[in-house]
Amino acid sequence: MAQPISTAMESLTAAMNSSIVPSQEYLLQGSVLDSAVEVLLHRLRGLCDNVDSGPEQFHDHEMCFSIRGTSAQPLLLRVRRALDYPDMPFQLRYIGQPEIDKSRPTIVRNSIDIGTSSSVVEFLTELGCRMDFEYIVRGYMFRKGRMKITVSKIFKVGQGKTLESVEPMSQSYLVELSVLAPAGQEAIAEDMRSFAEQLRPLVQLEKLDYKRLQHLP
Numbered sequence: 001m002a003q004p005i006s007t008a009m010e011s012l013t014a015a016m017n018s019s020i021v022p023s024q025e026y027l028l029q030g031s032v033l034d035s036a037v038e039v040l041l042h043r044l045r046g047l048c049d050n051v052d053s054g055p056e057q058f059h060d061h062e063m064c065f066s067i068r069g070t071s072a073q074p075l076l077l078r079v080r081r082a083l084d085y086p087d088m089p090f091q092l093r094y095i096g097q098p099e100i101d102k103s104r105p106t107i108v109r110n111s112i113d114i115g116t117s118s119s120v121v122e123f124l125t126e127l128g129c130r131m132d133f134e135y136i137v138r139g140y141m142f143r144k145g146r147m148k149i150t151v152s153k154i155f156k157v158g159q160g161k162t163l164e165s166v167e168p169m170s171q172s173y174l175v176e177l178s179v180l181a182p183a184g185q186e187a188i189a190e191d192m193r194s195f196a197e198q199l200r201p202l203v204q205l206e207k208l209d210y211k212r213l214q215h216l217p
Helices: 007-016 034-047 118-125 187-197 210-214
Strands: 021-033 056-067 077-082 089-094 109-116 130-144 146-157 172-181
Touching: 021 034, 021 187, 034 130, 034 146, 034 172, 056 118, 089 118, 109 210, 118 130, 146 187
Parallel strands: none
Antiparallel strands: 021 109, 021 172, 056 077, 056 130, 077 089, 089 109, 130 146, 146 172
16 A cells, blocks of 8 residues: 655655665756757767767656645656657656755755656556646767766647657757766766866856746746
8 A cells, every 4th residue: 555645755855864865966957059969969979988889869758747745845756758668667756856055066956766667657646646747858868977968859748749749849959967976975066067167168057046947037
């Protein structure tokens, strides 16, 4: 029998606070226009690992869920599946509220990734989760040591449309530089800032204050 969502949220918070679940994501984000993305990809091929094999391509469908418990902030969960590999497990991801600290070079947020079966969407719905939005993402993933760099195009899924009939949300690509690491490894943030400097002026990777964006007109 599944435990109540409030109890699950409390257990998850306790695990985070006691470092039982040590995963933290260090994150920088930016964007590049469609007309300049090939130049950026060429630059990344020269800077990242596995130059000979090239970047890994992905084509995914992501659904974003939320549920409110006893705390003021809702629990945010994401489900992603690979459209090109339907037999692969779905990925369930918990993302905590981002910490915006001026003394840190990057955003830091709690993050947990779990492989699941395709019934995870039905399971979340039964728990009372609401799907806030969904989208298709297609792009390239590079590696530089522990750092992961993704360059992705986001497509809007319209009402009544199939996943094959989608529209791009903008004339640009989202660029993300991230690292999953145990808590307390602040040195990796400095490595990320140094790497981001090597991508200027093609793309400016920076900390995004999501709370500030929510108040923009």
